Amino acid sequence: MAVPDPAAESGTPFPFRLRVLDADVPPPIMLHPHWEQALAGFVREEARGVPRGAGNRNYKDRNPKCEVAVALTPLRVLAGERTLEELQAIAAGLGLPWLHSYLSFHHETAIHSILRMSPEETAAALRETADAVDRFPDAEGPAAEVVSVVHRLQQLFPHDRGILLAVCMKLLRLEPGQAAVIPPGCLHTYLSGQTVLVTGISDNALHAGLTEDFVDLCELQQLTCCGQPQPSPLPTVDAGGGEQRIPxxxxxxxxxxxxxxxxxxxxxxxxxxxxxxxxxxxxxxxxxxxxxxxxxxxxxxxxxxxxxxxxxxxxxxxxxxx
Known part of the structure; x- marks a missing residue:
């Protein structure tokens, strides 16, 4: 037996990565590209001569990256995008002019619209959102979830576009032992709790918010222009004797x-x-x-x-x- 060398986890024989994540501070909202996106992006950046270690490099390799989360404590996950009906309920329940406006655009999703916002539009929408969650502390349904999410993120990332993305993202709640799959091409972050993550070995992760790192809004718009695959709960199999199998x-x-x-x-x-x-x-x-x-x-x-x-x-x- 031997303790694995972390440097070795980027290649053979490790076909996966396994770690504990503590969302005491939520990690950046990010997207792992799927196979076609990763291959095309890697070839494109290689042809342009972007150094693989550069801060503005999006595609470190040509591989997709799937992610499975198993809750250790009560876990809240933001991933994918809410349904149109949920977003309409949030816009009405909180009186959010910016969201009302974007939901009238039938040619793109609300998240794609947020990624196209100018800095001035982003700042105005953040102010509207902050005012709304203060005005409607007793909101119900999806709007109540958004109030909780925004209050959580405002304390840590008060001026970040990621708060607007979070308004539109699905909220998954997992109890200890429950699992969920985050497919490649799906925006996601972990809002609170502790989880074990099993992921592929790719280093491709495009940050979209809740970060001071490089954010390539143009590339994210390309990757999300046709929508996103959605996260889903992952059924576990009780093998008896306190053992679960997770696909x-x-x-x-x-x-x-x-x-x-x-x-x-x-x-x-x-x-x-x-x-x-x-x-x-x-x-x-x-x-x-x-x-x-x-x-x-x-x-x-x-x-x-x-x-x-x-x-x-x-x-x-x-x-x-x-």
Whole structure:
């Protein structure tokens, strides 16, 4: 067994990345391009001679990146775009002139319109939104969700276009053990809570808001001009004995969540597995070799499939190739 070298995770033999994310401060709203977008963007930036490490480089590689989130604590996820009916209810319930205006544009989505806003239009819409959530603290339905979201983000990113994007994004709520898939091409961020993320190995991530990093509004407009794929809850399979199986984007990959009590628990690993201790320490023993894992620490097993013994109490995640 060995602790994986993070630098190695960008290539073979790691076909995935596995980590804990704490949304105490929400990460940037971002989009991972799908396969066609990633390939075209990578070739285009290579032809233009944009250095791969440049701050304004959008496509570090030619790969898509799928993302699966498994909640460790109650988790709120913003992803994709709300339905037209929900957006109309928000515009009416909060009296948002900018949203009313954009919903009358039938040739593009509200999120695409936000990405086209000038700095002056963005500032005006942010003022209208701040006034609206103060005027309607007792809003209901989707408008109530927006009031909560805006209050959360205003404290951290008061002048950021991402607040307007968040008004129009779907809000998913996951309880511990529940999972969701964020497909390539879908804007997303994590609003609050802790989660385990399993992602592909691509480094392609275009930031759209809640950040001071480079934001390529023109490229984001191109990527979202025809809408976005939507996030969805991911059914998990109860394997018994405190173990859940969570489907990933490839039949060659396997993800398991294992809740370990005070008694040791057998867990199958191999031929290539990364084992992550989530919020509590855990111990893992393979062939009389024991490793102690601190919270959020990972360990790699590569070899013939074997049954490891895990001690807790803890919950661990095992991501494996089959």
């Amino acid at each position: 990933l984007w490839s039949s060659d990959l396997d993800l398991r969540r294992v809740v370990v009590g005070h008694d040791p628990k057998p867990v199958r690993v191999g031929p290539f597995s990364v084992v992550l201790a989530a919020l509590d320490p855990a111990g893992i023993t393979v062939d009389e070799v024991t490793a102690e894992l601190e919270p959020e620490a990972k360990i790699l097993y590569a070899g013939e499939p074997v049954t490891a013994t895990v001690t807790g109490p803890s919950q661990i995640f095992v991501a494996s190739t089959l």
